[in-house]
Amino acid sequence: MTQEPDERLRQQPLLRYWLAIRPGFLAASIVPALVGAIAAWSQQQVLNGGLLALTLLAVILVHAGMNVLNDYYDEQNGTDRRNTQRLFPFTGGSRFIQNGVLSAGETLVFGACLSAAAMLVGVGLAWHSGMELLWIGAVGLLIGWGYSAPPLRLNSRGLGEPMIALSFGILTPLGAWFVQTGSLAWYPLLSSLPLSLLLMNILLINQFPDCEADAASGKHHWVVRFGVETAAKIYLSTVLLATLLLVSWVMLDVLPPMALLSALPLGISLRAGLQLMEHAHAPHKLEPAIKMTIGSAVLHGMLLSLALGLSGFG
Numbered sequence: 249m250t251q252e253p254d255e256r257l258r259q260q261p262l263l264r265y266w267l268a269i270r271p272g273f274l275a276a277s278i279v280p281a282l283v284g285a286i287a288a289w290s291q292q293q294v295l296n297g298g299l300l301a302l303t304l305l306a307v308i309l310v311h312a313g314m315n316v317l318n319d320y321y322d323e324q325n326g327t328d329r330r331n332t333q334r335l336f337p338f339t340g341g342s343r344f345i346q347n348g349v350l351s352a353g354e355t356l357v358f359g360a361c362l363s364a365a366a367m368l369v370g371v372g373l374a375w376h377s378g379m380e381l382l383w384i385g386a387v388g389l390l391i392g393w394g395y396s397a398p399p400l401r402l403n404s405r406g407l408g409e410p411m412i413a414l415s416f417g418i419l420t421p422l423g424a425w426f427v428q429t430g431s432l433a434w435y436p437l438l439s440s441l442p443l444s445l446l447l448m449n450i451l452l453i454n455q456f457p458d459c460e461a462d463a464a465s466g467k468h469h470w471v472v473r474f475g476v477e478t479a480a481k482i483y484l485s486t487v488l489l490a491t492l493l494l495v496s497w498v499m500l501d502v503l504p505p506m507a508l509l510s511a512l513p514l515g516i517s518l519r520a521g522l523q524l525m526e527h528a529h530a531p532h533k534l535e536p537a538i539k540m541t542i543g544s545a546v547l548h549g550m551l552l553s554l555a556l557g558l559s560g561f562g
Contacts, residue, residue: 264350268316269362271312283549284422285428286560293428305369306366312362313360318341325396328345333458335535366385367385381427387419408469409469410448417444422437438502439552441493452482453483453534455471456476488518494510514548520544
């Protein structure tokens, strides 16, 4: 198991703040942005590399700010301090506040600065591509802040899972598409829908080890609300639905035939789902399934981007 951060990181400010954003998880926002931008290329739009780089910067800043603010608010509601069954670094937060690497106040300020930087980049992109982008960005930031923060506390109300699917899997590709095309369309939404379900499953499976602490803190997400057995079935059903949607989009010519390659990682998610069904009551055994869940979503998005990119040469 990876060692948790400790106070020694206070002597390395750059590394401390870099690790505070949980960089290992940023692929969950980078890949959907790539899907949206390359989907525009596949539809005979010109792919602007500079705009893509700024788009990736914006989504990374939003995601990083969301991670840091989530740490702050989970300290305020006591969740992370109660969590003794965490599987670090996947669940239980970054442990920066609990282990004395950053104070709660420093964490709040850092998260706010990241979010402000994201807004500045977003305004610049909107100035170039269209003001509609501000609405997409505003909803994404609202979800990121309101995921743990009162009064919304989306995850505590059983809304965290669908809101993460919406924010990462739908709004991010749509925003990346809009930056490249200056227009809204259904195509990036449909293309990224299977990916959005796989990203939602990352959140869902990560909630199993944290379930007891979350319940004690009033975070009534799906695992708490429905119980571990039902939540495991939801995970597995989501994988099957993502597979069905992907195959259907290819059969309906929404996606190119080569997009079927992106179905291969769904087999990894299926295996993770079966492990989750087996170990739903033993969350300490779920680390392999969590890793497979993350890897499957990222690999699916990368292969889908590749398929869309190659189809753009046709």
